[in-house]
Amino acid sequence: MAANSPLPHVKMYRVLYIPELLDMIFGMLDPDSNSNNARVCRQWSEIALDSLWKDVDRLERLFGALAPLRRVGNGEYEFERLPESDDWKRFEKYASRVRRLVYHSSADNPKIRKSVFDDVARTRTRIDILPNMHTLQWYAPLSLCVMFMHAGVKHFSVFLPSNSKRSRPALSSKTSRLRNLASIDFRSDVSVRTIEEETRSLLAQLSVLRKVTFPRYYLTSKIAETLSRLENLGIVEFQYHDEQGCGDPRDVISFTPEFEKGAFPSLWDHSMTTCFADAARFLDVAYAPPSITMLYVDSHIIETPSAIHRPQRVSVPPRRTR
Secondary structure, X not given: OOOOOOOHHXXXXXXXXXXXXXXXXXXXXXXXXXXXXXXXXHHHHHHHHHHHHHEEOOHHHHHHOOOOEEEOOOOOEEEOOOOOHHHHHHHHHHHOOOOEEEEEOOOOOOOEOHHHHHHHHHHOOOOOOOOOOOEEEEEOOHHHOHHHOOOOOOEEEEEEOOOHHHHHHHHHHOHHHXXXXXXXXXXXXXXXXXXXXXHHHHHHOOOOOOEEEEOEOXXXXXXXXXXXXXXXXXXXXXXXXXXXXXXXXXXXXXXOOOOOOOOOOOOOEEEEEOOHHHHHHHHHOOOOOOOOOEEEEXXXXXXXXXXXXXXXXXOOOOOOOO
């Protein structure tokens, strides 16, 4: 071995300071491990903290980094004291690292008292609490998540509670904060007819929306007409899993949207719950979507063999070139 060549263990030591490699390693570790890694040295600290706070799925951990929390008799969390300006200054070190926030208000997760949200909203020192967050998944009362909404959020999953009147103020009046959404995922067991106008109002404002996901039986004629005016919308889908929820089949018994010239200019992947006859009409109506390459139809009725084999007057438009 040459006198000046580094020893093997020295080379290995240097490898552990390559930021990209450390980021990959820390990304596969649990929070406790990354909490320890953050204490090793300054270089490790920055990378470990990025991994530790990139995805937050326990809101008590986020609020606990702002001010001390305590659990009260019914198992809910509340602040021991009001957050102060120094708390917010320290909190920015963690808040700026958050990219995805998930909150489930369910029996499986610790409850956060409404007073905590009120205290955060009242004492915050900046409008955007999590300025670099791009994904917000909120399965709790909508009024509690308004303070996390901002123009940088690109992906939004929202749970609409059974009491639809409670959801309306946040759904219809706070959407300007989410004007740059690329995807939105509605989850609910509410009949869509009870929130149809609020849903249309929200969708109409999302000019850069590329993907929308619904529960079954949510794509009504009026909602389809609203979506048809979104220039960038490429995917309209629904999901079967329980968390997605399910609407009322009666809302799509008649699916007869009317489109204007230029409807659905970018739509290529489309899923809908409707009978085969209405699905065929959807493809043949004036100004039907011109660029669909993937189509999924879930009929809400038991179709007869004749309905399946009966020739339909459907003209599939040629694919556009850009």
